[in-house]
Amino acid sequence: MSAEASSRPGKASVSTVAIVGGGVIGAGWIGRYLHRGADVRVFDPDPEAERKISDVLANAETAFEMLYGVAPVKGTLSYHSDLADAVAGAAIVHESVPERLDLKQRVHAEITGAAGPDTIICTSTSGLLPTKIQEGLDQPGNLIVAHPFNPVYLLPLVELVAGQQTAADVMDRAAKIFDAVGMKPLKVRKEIDAFIADRLLEAVWRESLWLVKDGIATTEEIDDAIRYGFGLRWAQMGLFQTYHTAGGEVGMRAFIEMFKPSLHWPWTKLMDVPELDDALIDAIADGVEEQARGMTARDLERQRDKNLVGILHALKANNWGAGTLV
Ligand SMILES: NC(=O)c1ccc[n+]([C@@H]2O[C@H](COP(=O)([O-])OP(=O)(O)OC[C@H]3O[C@@H](n4cnc5c(N)ncnc54)[C@H](O)[C@@H]3O)[C@@H](O)[C@H]2O)c1
Structure with a gap:
């Protein structure tokens, strides 16, 4: 060879x-x-x-x-x-x-x-x-x-x-x-609607729709909240391992102890789904157009691909996560 x-x-x-x-x-x-x-x-x-x-x-x-x-x-x-x-x-x-x-x-x-x-x-x-x-x-x-x-x-x-x-x-x-x-x-061990990943994504999507509908954040602000923060963590350690590191020396048990009560606070709208009426669709579609700053969908795809390759290379250099498959 x-x-x-x-x-x-x-x-x-x-x-x-x-x-x-x-x-x-x-x-x-x-x-x-x-x-x-x-x-x-x-x-x-x-x-x-x-x-x-x-x-x-x-x-x-x-x-x-x-x-x-x-x-x-x-x-x-x-x-x-x-x-x-x-x-x-x-x-x-x-x-x-x-x-x-x-x-x-x-x-x-x-x-x-x-x-x-x-x-x-x-x-x-x-x-x-x-x-x-x-x-x-x-x-x-x-x-x-x-x-x-x-x-x-x-x-x-x-x-x-x-x-x-x-x-x-x-x-x-x-x-x-x-x-x-x-x-x-x-x-996936059991056959369930939306499997694993889309159950997670659906929850984030639903909450994001509420944030736009309630006038709390623009699409760009929500994307910034993800891409400057926890989105970077998710790409390399996912959710549970990330939270394990958030609990200090004790790890996950300390993290759960600290945040257990918040699950009973009204931090989430849970299963309510906002109606995707014209006003909400306009707010979202106009929001992402503004975020694109003139880039077309194909331009954005190419930028996305460059960024993903960079992330995969970084993970490969650390012999970690998705980088181990490159
Ligand atoms: N878009 C995503 O991010 C995504 C991610 C994962 C899974 N999926 C799933 O993948 C599937 C396709 O989604 P998509 O986003 O590619 O949709 P799409 O609309 O981009 O593509 C669907 C394609 O199917 C073709 N088509 C329609 N009827 C057909 C037929 N009878 N025979 C053959 N081709 C036919 C259409 O011409 C079109 O090109 C869906 O089940 C979707 O849930 C989508």
Whole structure:
């Protein structure tokens, strides 16, 4: 093996991948696999899909080069006008169509009808139960949730959730494939709505909507509260380990002792959800436009990717957390 080959990031352990739905998430999956040598077959009925995917792949390629210091050795990318044609011969399929149960069920009926008996079939759903998506399928056994995070080509986490009809070995087989493409498969022990990460994010999102609605903070002030403070901590130690360090020499037990009473104070709106009426939507959408200071969404994506690569490099230098996967 040449020095260059040995320094290359993990090669995909599957040769052929099918992507059904090539929007924000589907395009991210394409970048993740294509740049690790897999052949990727895409089905998306949007006539603009190819152009949009190309834009994301250009960003993904730049991010790969920044992260690893080498250009990716790419597989081949093909677009198919027929779902069954795209899925044929794939070792793994990622469905990333819009978050509607009826649509997902319809699309998975088509996918399972076209896929081979050993093909792993993943849904990117952000929180729908896999058991619900499996309802009515002739062959539900290979279906599993593989919930990624945007941008999929850079962020390693993928939550794996089995449904009641998922065959026993599918989660482990899927985890091996994700390990090989530099991801961190997190096997969710129980099937619950929104899994782990989106339950957390939903709570923060809900509280943030209240803060805007009640006129307490702008979108920028809330983002600053995250990115100048606890957001930096979260990226490297998460929540519990961070709080362990917040309890001084005693650690977590002292932290709990100090903050136990606050859980009974009105610090949180808990489960109330503010109505997303026009006024609130305007406040949020106008707020983020103002924050962007003229940068387009694609400009912001590129800035985000540069920042993420820097964080991953710093974590790698410390042999810590997500940096251990680079
Ligand atoms: N956006 C996120 O941050 C994020 C993160 C994790 C998971 N997800 C999940 O990923 C899935 C896709 O979300 P997204 O943000 O990429 O949405 P998106 O709207 O960007 O992309 C959806 C794509 O699916 C295509 N599509 C629609 N109907 C289709 C069909 N019948 N067959 C094939 N393709 C079809 C659309 O043309 C579009 O390109 C959702 O389940 C969502 O919950 C989203």
